[in-house]
Amino acid sequence: xxxxxxxxxxxxxxxxxxxxxxxxxxxxxxxxxxxxxxxxxxxxxxxxxxxxxxxxxxxxxxxxxxxxxxxxxxxxxxxxxxxxxxxxxxxxxxxxxxxxxxxxxxxx
Amino acid sequence: xxxxxxxxxxxxxxxxxxxxxxxxxxxxxxxxxxxxxxxxxxxxxxxxxxxxxxxxxxxxxxxxxxxxxxxxxxxxxxxxxxxxxxxxxxxxxxxxxxxxxxxxxxxx
DNA sequence: CTTGATGAGTAGATTGGCTACATGTTGCCT
DNA sequence: AGGCAACATGTAGCCAATCTACTCATCAAG
Numbered sequence: 001x002x003x004x005x006x007x008x009x010x011x012x013x014x015x016x017x018x019x020x021x022x023x024x025x026x027x028x029x030x031x032x033x034x035x036x037x038x039x040x041x042x043x044x045x046x047x048x049x050x051x052x053x054x055x056x057x058x059x060x061x062x063x064x065x066x067x068x069x070x071x072x073x074x075x076x077x078x079x080x081x082x083x084x085x086x087x088x089x090x091x092x093x094x095x096x097x098x099x100x101x102x103x104x105x106x107x108x
Numbered sequence: 109x110x111x112x113x114x115x116x117x118x119x120x121x122x123x124x125x126x127x128x129x130x131x132x133x134x135x136x137x138x139x140x141x142x143x144x145x146x147x148x149x150x151x152x153x154x155x156x157x158x159x160x161x162x163x164x165x166x167x168x169x170x171x172x173x174x175x176x177x178x179x180x181x182x183x184x185x186x187x188x189x190x191x192x193x194x195x196x197x198x199x200x201x202x203x204x205x206x207x208x209x210x211x212x213x214x215x216x
Numbered sequence: 217c218t219t220g221a222t223g224a225g226t227a228g229a230t231t232g233g234c235t236a237c238a239t240g241t242t243g244c245c246t
Numbered sequence: 247a248g249g250c251a252a253c254a255t256g257t258a259g260c261c262a263a264t265c266t267a268c269t270c271a272t273c274a275a276g
Contacts, residue, residue, distance in 0.1 A: 003264060004232070005203050007115030010263080013210040026223050036206040046264055048225055053263085069272055070223055089211055095113050096204060098144040102121040103197055111233060112263070118233080134254050154233050156256055161232085177241055178254055 001039055009095075010050060012088025013040075015059060015081050022076035024065075025051055051075060059084050109147055118158060120196030121148075123167060123189050130184035133159055159183060167192050 017023065017031040029047055032040045051073075054060045059081030062073050077085070125131065125139040137155055140148045159181075162168045167189030170181050185193070 001199065001202060001206065002116050004230095005116035005199070007232090007263060008110045008113035009207055013207065016211050024223075025225095032210060035210045035212075037209060039202065039206045040210065043265065043267095044224075045226080045266065045268090050263080052225090068222090071271090072223070091109065091113070092207060092211060094109055094147065098109065098147045099117055099121065099200060101145060102140060102143045102148065103124050103200060104143075112261095115232065115263085132254080133256095134252095151234065151236095152255075153235065153237090153257080158232085160256090176253090179240090180254070 009092070010046075011054060011059075012085055012092065014047075014050060014054060015077060015085040015088065018060070018075055018077050019082075019085060022074050024072035024074045026072075028075070054081070117200070118154075119162060119167075120193055120200065122155075122158060122162060123185060123193040123196065126168070126183055126185050127190075127193060130182050132180040132182045134180075136183070162189070 013032065014028060017028055017035065023031060025044075025048055028051070029042055029044075032042060051060065051062075055062055055075070059078060060075045061078050062075045065072050065074060121140065122136060125136055125143065131139060133152075133156055136159070137150055137152075140150060159168065159170075163170055163183070167186055168183045169186050170183045173180050173182060
């Protein structure tokens, strides 16, 4: 999968995996990998800056903890993040309709 | 629709509209607008550079003509472009599965 | 005692879509 | 006649998100 196909779609995906349970960065990576059937293997240089960006924007809140001698930063969805996720899902539906309207995937 | 959601998806869309008939730039813009139900209103600063890029890459070929006193550059799909379009369609299917696998659009 | 998995992070390059601009024609409306 | 909308093509430069490539640290297995 091409790199910049992800552009603008990563944020709602990240928010989605922490929708029902707070997770730390590494666990978010794994969740994305698992939910995508192994397709979405984010480099840390993509994920961690994205998480900080989402926190700065107020969509995520984080707190540190230590588990088994390892420091974790656990992120949870804020209410603003929940709204952003909902609108992100709606935008995805629109986007999909646009692309498929143009691509006409009926004929391969 | 967010601007950079388009990143990496525009190329196959452009190739798709010239798949069955060659079109000039302005007509491609209109075709995209129509096929997307009015959602995809590309600025010329996006479309024309994209067309040149696709031609440089060998996916499109162009020739000039004059219709009603106006100069047109008409683009048609090359065989390399057809292959690229086919693989672009396939990549879209994968991409859609990835996003929806992560977003789980069942629950809004 | 080295390797792989866990865990978090930064610096810098790339790149493609965007805004804003430049240029010209045709045809309709007032 | 004058002006504006639609038609038609293009460039320069900005911006931001993702990537590569790196650093640093702990723990378990071999």
